Amino acid sequence: MAEITLKSLAHTYLPDPRSPEDYAIREMNHVWHQGGAYALLGPSGCGKSTLLNIISGLLEPSSGEVLFDGEVVNALPPESRNIAQVFQFPVIYDTMTVYDNLAFPLRNVKTPEARVHERVMEVAEVLELTAQLKRKAKNLTADEKQKVSMGRGLVREDVSAILFDEPLTVIDPQLKWKLRRKLKEIHQRFEITMVYVTHDQLEASTFADKIAVMYEGQVVQFGTPRELFERPNHTFVGYFIGSPGMNFLDVMVRNGRVMAGDTELAVGQGVHDAVARARTTNIKLGIRPEFIEVHAEPVEGGMEARVDHAQDLGTYSIVYLTLGSMALKARIEEDQVTPTGKAWLRFPDERLGLYVDEYRVEIENE
């Protein structure tokens, strides 16, 4: 059982880092609580695997500390950290049977054979591998192999956290949801801290209670899937989460109006004041495609936009719009009328996010 704390942690692969861009992990502080199911979400190359390898001890951080239950473990090798890791590609010991594979971590620490048997049977049952126990691991299918890799983590009684590094990459789509559910089940049953690395937002949100979104070596937001969706803390989160991602408009205040390029935006006084307060030129208004009101007829306070085309995705459509010189996407449910030619848009104030230098700033709506 462990709470994992990252204290001013940073890592670089370069011998002589100069700028923040040279760091794979920029200085960060973070806590993974005991028993939580977490996802680490981000695009390829954002540093999520690096972070995972630092936690498991395969990599030593360039600076900062990793603490397990308040104890610094920087210098401890992975084998003495009580951590299991499941890799992107299933790692199995080819020549051994499934049973021996599962027993391997226990036998390595000289566990009595009776206890080994007990644990292996228990874990095999949870993972539904009982029927395969006598088979050579080499001849299993990819998803069974990945279950064996997970099983080797679960079988150890001293494991306090399991780290998953995109474990479902090689699994067929129809089996993915099954394994994901299995993981959830295991999490509830064993109460182990789980950190799940992925670049798939759906995987992250179905698995985790809380998601840490990583971007350029930093955790830009740590929150529930709902928080990430409704109140993205950083423009990257808005863009990365959701399908399609959030719309962002570069805005400024001119003559008491909120302008996006040459187009005046019909927004409330609160938004105006917040934009006016910002002391930078990098100001963006963000709104989710789901929250843009699209009308086929002129409405009060509606901004006229051009409809470029619409994409019908069955239960909803995505409408591509041009407002002034800005491209926007809006999501329309199937019972709504899809406009053609022209549309009138409204941005509900409470759904707007203001981003100053890419980070969210609160708007006080009266």
Added chain:
Amino acid sequence: MNKVYNNRAWWLILPMLLLVAFSAVIPLMTVVNYSVQDVFDANTRFFTGTEWFKEMLNDPALQAAVLRQFAFSLTVLAIEVPLGIGIALIMPKKGWQASAVLILVTMPLLIPWNVVGSIWQIFTRGDIGLMGWSLRELGYGYNITASPVDAWATIILMDVWHWTPLIALLCYSGLRSIPDAYYQAARIDRASKWAVFRYIQLPKLTNVLVIGVLLRFMHSFMIYAEPFVLTGGGPGSSTTFLSQSLTTMAIGQQDLGPSAAFSLIYFLIILLVTWVFYTAIMNMQKDDNNKEA
């Protein structure tokens, strides 16, 4: 799709048959031809049947050569395979050291057989050879022309030097193909160094080792130039291996009949051993599959 049955399709294998006939069957049949006849000159010959074969199989000198040959091949395999694996394991994995070591290890493989023999002939000389001289200076009466033990040890050392790199290179490439995740998982599973070798590295090397062992067996069983140059088969006949016995008989004594019969026996031994080895390995893997089913 409908499968059409037409036996005229057999004609399609004709080109392949012709090719094999010219490359293997016809040359081999000339040997078979000699092995069942006693040829005096272009016009005089007698059919002898299996006589030459019987004579060869009962020849004590040849029997001794066969035993010597097996002893030699098995000894070099027993040394070269573990040593090759060991070298592959400690070879550096990246950087300029990797390239440098790779070149150094490959070097002996590039040297022609009889050059290897000459190199070692000089190397082991007591007066000017580094090894021969050093051993003598150390007080050991090293002499490959007089002591069969010295001659044997030197030939085995020479073969190990010449051919271990082949096994090492094969294993090195096999080891390089193991993804890092295996080693990382093994660390997390707290596997000992031995367990990593036994359960990760060795299984991944099986395929290259089968090739390596087959090649080394066939090669070593046919060894000729190196001992011929180094010891000339001596002292006595203590290092006379099969190829050399055969050459002496066929070229030296012009005994075409017996040497043809002997060639065929020689060929069949290699074929048999290789086949047994290969089938055994394949069966081991097949048994696995059956057990699992």
